[in-house]
Amino acid sequence: MRRRDFLGTAGLALAAPLPLALPAPVQADGCAPPPPLAPIRASVDRIIAINVCSRPFRAAGPRIEAERLGRKTVVHNYGHGGAGWSLSWGSAARALELVKATGERDVAVIGCGAIGLTTAVTAQRAGLRVRIHARERPPEVSSSWATGVWTPDSRLCTAAAATPDFERQWEAMARTSFRTWQTLLGLPGSPVEWHDGYALSDVPFGPGAAGKHEGEPGYAVLESRLLGDLRPVSRQLAPGEHPFAAAHAARYTMLGFNIGPLCRLLMDDFLQNGGELETRSFESPRQFADLREKVLVNATGYGARQLLGDESIVPIRGQTTRLIPQPEVTYGLYHLQKNVFVAPRRDGILVQSQEPGDFGNPDTTPDRAASAAAVRRLAALLPQG
Numbered sequence: 001m002r003r004r005d006f007l008g009t010a011g012l013a014l015a016a017p018l019p020l021a022l023p024a025p026v027q028a029d030g031c032a033p034p035p036p037l038a039p040i041r042a043s044v045d046r047i048i049a050i051n052v053c054s055r056p057f058r059a060a061g062p063r064i065e066a067e068r069l070g071r072k073t074v075v076h077n078y079g080h081g082g083a084g085w086s087l088s089w090g091s092a093a094r095a096l097e098l099v100k101a102t103g104e105r106d107v108a109v110i111g112c113g114a115i116g117l118t119t120a121v122t123a124q125r126a127g128l129r130v131r132i133h134a135r136e137r138p139p140e141v142s143s144s145w146a147t148g149v150w151t152p153d154s155r156l157c158t159a160a161a162a163t164p165d166f167e168r169q170w171e172a173m174a175r176t177s178f179r180t181w182q183t184l185l186g187l188p189g190s191p192v193e194w195h196d197g198y199a200l201s202d203v204p205f206g207p208g209a210a211g212k213h214e215g216e217p218g219y220a221v222l223e224s225r226l227l228g229d230l231r232p233v234s235r236q237l238a239p240g241e242h243p244f245a246a247a248h249a250a251r252y253t254m255l256g257f258n259i260g261p262l263c264r265l266l267m268d269d270f271l272q273n274g275g276e277l278e279t280r281s282f283e284s285p286r287q288f289a290d291l292r293e294k295v296l297v298n299a300t301g302y303g304a305r306q307l308l309g310d311e312s313i314v315p316i317r318g319q320t321t322r323l324i325p326q327p328e329v330t331y332g333l334y335h336l337q338k339n340v341f342v343a344p345r346r347d348g349i350l351v352q353s354q355e356p357g358d359f360g361n362p363d364t365t366p367d368r369a370a371s372a373a374a375v376r377r378l379a380a381l382l383p384q385g
């Protein structure tokens, strides 16, 4: 097995942000060791928010194609599973090609989540006039409740869907997105940041180390195979090189999104560039005929299931829990078997986990007991005292 595949094939059962090349432990040649890790205060009484939303999963991957509906051209851009933020800019670029092919200068975008906002801003940057129509806007969209890390192949499509053609398009999309995310570093509010992350495991890293969640299909593993050059190489840590309660550990580098400031930035950009935003709910695609624009981008995410009757979209429920912010905590954490993932966000220490039966489950009622259990699992991994 090639080194780059080493952890990638471990199956990324959570939000799954591992980059995945894990050479044997090495000395950090001339580099200063990382500073001591500030302790995470993982206790249930520090929970400040629990949010649930549905990943809009399609076995075949996102739908990005143009369709003629009456007198309108509708460019679909939905169904990004657990990778919507990660792939958004590249997906927007593909949708924009289809919009530009119509020759129209005015475009309506239906939806104001990760995909609608980035599509709208991308279209404006290409000189188009854009109006967004959406039932909800941030922070009330599903995208606002995501974990907020670069996971470009997370719950995106089944392994069977990943044909060579699909992989080529996915790779182009992911690389465009990755490049664009780097342009948003260092901005006020830190919409995008790099952090260290620690992958923990009870068994040696390798294929099958991460358990599969009940009822979920075999997802395509793309990042470790196709994007191995994009992130710094991960490093296995020897016992004593990390403070966590785990037999095996590795340090990797994660690209994180602070979703509140990020949405604020995208909204501000959109409005400052002359964008208009209308609150509107569409009950049927027939209502698209009311719009003055001849070209529409359908970025309704999970909403497309009802709006278009598209049953290829399957909800994958996901719940995130935020603990009181700790600005001194600047690292993430992920245990391959213990079903807990942590992102060090500015608006709180974000804890994410999956429950049996989340696949196909459209219920977005928060489950406080599940959040409390995830926080307790996290606490058990942390140094005591």
Ligand SMILES: Cc1cc2nc3c(=O)[nH]c(=O)nc-3n(C[C@H](O)[C@H](O)[C@H](O)COP(=O)(O)OP(=O)(O)OC[C@H]3O[C@@H](n4cnc5c(N)ncnc54)[C@H](O)[C@@H]3O)c2cc1C
Binding pocket: 015, 052, 053, 054, 055, 056, 078, 079, 080, 081, 082, 083, 084, 085, 086, 087, 110, 111, 112, 113, 114, 115, 116, 133, 134, 135, 136, 137, 141, 142, 143, 144, 145, 146, 147, 148, 149, 150, 151, 152, 280, 281, 282, 283, 299, 300, 301, 302, 303, 304, 307, 316, 317, 318, 319, 320, 352
């Ligand atoms: C727990 C969890 C964690 C996640 N973590 C990550 C992560 O770390 N990184 C990552 O890349 N992805 C992550 N995802 C996936 C990501 O959140 C989704 O892929 C993304 O939010 C989809 O964005 P969207 O714009 O398509 O949909 P939404 O955010 O749902 O936006 C849809 C928009 O369309 C509007 N709309 C819908 N129907 C209608 C209608 N009929 N009429 C008018 N407007 C309508 C809505 O109001 C909204 O404005 C996560 C998902 C979950 C559940």
